[in-house]
Amino acid sequence: MKFLRIWIILALSLTLNAEFKQGSIIVDARAEALVKSILDRLCKAGGRLSTPKIYFIVDPNINAFATEEGKIYIHTGLIIKLKNVNQLVAVLAHELGHITGGHIHRFRSESGGITAASIIGTLLGGAAALAGGGGDALLAGIMLGQGAAQGSYASYTRGHEKEADAAAFRMLQAAGLSTGGGIEIFELFQKTTFGDPPYLKTHPSDQERINAFKNFREQSPDTGTMPDEWIKEFENIQAIFVANLNKLSDAERFYYGKDSPAATLAKTIILARKSQYKEAFAKLDVLAKESPNNPYLQELYGQFLLESGNASKAVEHLQKAVAMAPNALSIRLLYAQALFTSNSDCHKALDELNRITRDDPDNAMAWLLKVGAYKKLNKNDAADLAHAEAARLMGDKKLAIQRVQRAAKSSDPKVKEDAKQLLAELNGADD
Numbered sequence: 001m002k003f004l005r006i007w008i009i010l011a012l013s014l015t016l017n018a019e020f021k022q023g024s025i026i027v028d029a030r031a032e033a034l035v036k037s038i039l040d041r042l043c044k045a046g047g048r049l050s051t052p053k054i055y056f057i058v059d060p061n062i063n064a065f066a067t068e069e070g071k072i073y074i075h076t077g078l079i080i081k082l083k084n085v086n087q088l089v090a091v092l093a094h095e096l097g098h099i100t101g102g103h104i105h106r107f108r109s110e111s112g113g114i115t116a117a118s119i120i121g122t123l124l125g126g127a128a129a130l131a132g133g134g135g136d137a138l139l140a141g142i143m144l145g146q147g148a149a150q151g152s153y154a155s156y157t158r159g160h161e162k163e164a165d166a167a168a169f170r171m172l173q174a175a176g177l178s179t180g181g182g183i184e185i186f187e188l189f190q191k192t193t194f195g196d197p198p199y200l201k202t203h204p205s206d207q208e209r210i211n212a213f214k215n216f217r218e219q220s221p222d223t224g225t226m227p228d229e230w231i232k233e234f235e236n237i238q239a240i241f242v243a244n245l246n247k248l249s250d251a252e253r254f255y256y257g258k259d260s261p262a263a264t265l266a267k268t269i270i271l272a273r274k275s276q277y278k279e280a281f282a283k284l285d286v287l288a289k290e291s292p293n294n295p296y297l298q299e300l301y302g303q304f305l306l307e308s309g310n311a312s313k314a315v316e317h318l319q320k321a322v323a324m325a326p327n328a329l330s331i332r333l334l335y336a337q338a339l340f341t342s343n344s345d346c347h348k349a350l351d352e353l354n355r356i357t358r359d360d361p362d363n364a365m366a367w368l369l370k371v372g373a374y375k376k377l378n379k380n381d382a383a384d385l386a387h388a389e390a391a392r393l394m395g396d397k398k399l400a401i402q403r404v405q406r407a408a409k410s411s412d413p414k415v416k417e418d419a420k421q422l423l424a425e426l427n428g429a430d431d
């Protein structure tokens with residue numbers, strides 16, 4: 001069961017009481033889908049062409065920030081502590097306002113803040129152990145990720161904050177969405193006293209922002225609404241985050257006496273965290289009966305089955321989940337993992353992983369899982385090449401070169417050719 005515990009760094013719902021280290025990046029297909037649909041609608045209304053990539057960082061503080069490359073980072077504390085989807089939509093519109101405004105952010109940490117390499121490093125950690133390859137790379141990855149993510153927050157000028165608020169208001173209105181969440185979120189920040197919320201420190205006074213936002217709303221009354229499915233889905237992803245990330249006793253208290261579908265979902269995950277799988281499956285059956293076409297419930301079956309040692313049955317459910325949500329890469333990865341673990345079909349696992357790296361060549365997790373799959377098939381040169389790709393994405397150039405040099409001696413002409421090409425890229429790249 002060792003590597004399943006590490007897998008949780010990658011897949012939020014696969015927890016089993018393990019601790020999520022602050023600064024870790026977590027992946028959850030359901031949460032990503034909701035945030036993506038909100039961003040898609042805002043981006044379309046704001047005239048932006050592409051929707052930013054989203055990352056969730058384990059951190060109890062209410063915060064979200066955008067980076068120059070147009071990525072949005074969301075603290076898990078934001079999802080857990082917000083009251084409703086209106087507030088989340090307002091925060092996302094604000095972050096999009098920073099991106100469309102071309103605001104240059106400064107990171108407080110001397111290391112230069114969160115880089116793609118450090119983020120991927122955190123992801124890599126789990127997959128490396130999972131794949132049974134590259135233990136050295138894995139530790140470096142985890143530490144790099146955590147070190148870089150902690151204490152490095154975007155800070156903007158007051159002017160930029162006001163601009164982002166104004167842009168958010170315009171975007172919300174153009175998208176036909178309610179603007180009320182903007183006021184609510186500032187009021188929430190005013191009341192918030194926990195921890196050391198960087199959001200509070202770097203933003204202009206909240207009262208000032210509330211007044212400005214109220215002004216917008218007076219000049220241009222709120223006619224927008226929120227889609228029902230967003231309202232419900234926010235409750236579900238909040239349930240997933242609370243049930244997985246909060247202390248078990250806190251998670252139980254959060255949903256004590258509540259009887260909504262989201263509360264049932266949370267209780268299902270909490271039961272699995274306590275290894276009470278029989279009860280967890282009973283609740284999951286109730287949810288799945290109501291929503292037979294929900295891919296995330298099939299994903300949960302797959303995860304619980306994998307955790308409780310039934311990989312071949314997990315494969316069945318994950319196959320369904322993949323068919324229902326073919327674009328959810330983290331579900332595809334879990335499916336590949338189940339194929340790999342069930343020992344039934346390593347070739348099929350590899351096919352799946354190859355599809356993932358073809359669709360998303362920067363998916364370091366998939367490259368690392370490939371290391372394990374190739375090793376199982378005794379294709380060590382291909383394993384070296386996959387390991388080199390993973391190390392490159394993680395920013396470990398030395399390891400990447402070491403592995404790719406080995407792969408370049410392969411007797412397999414395809415591996416040899418690809419290795420030479422990667423080696424040339426690595427040698428040509430700046431540090």
Ligand SMILES: [Zn+2]
Nearest residue numbers: 094156161164
């Ligand atoms: Zn801001």
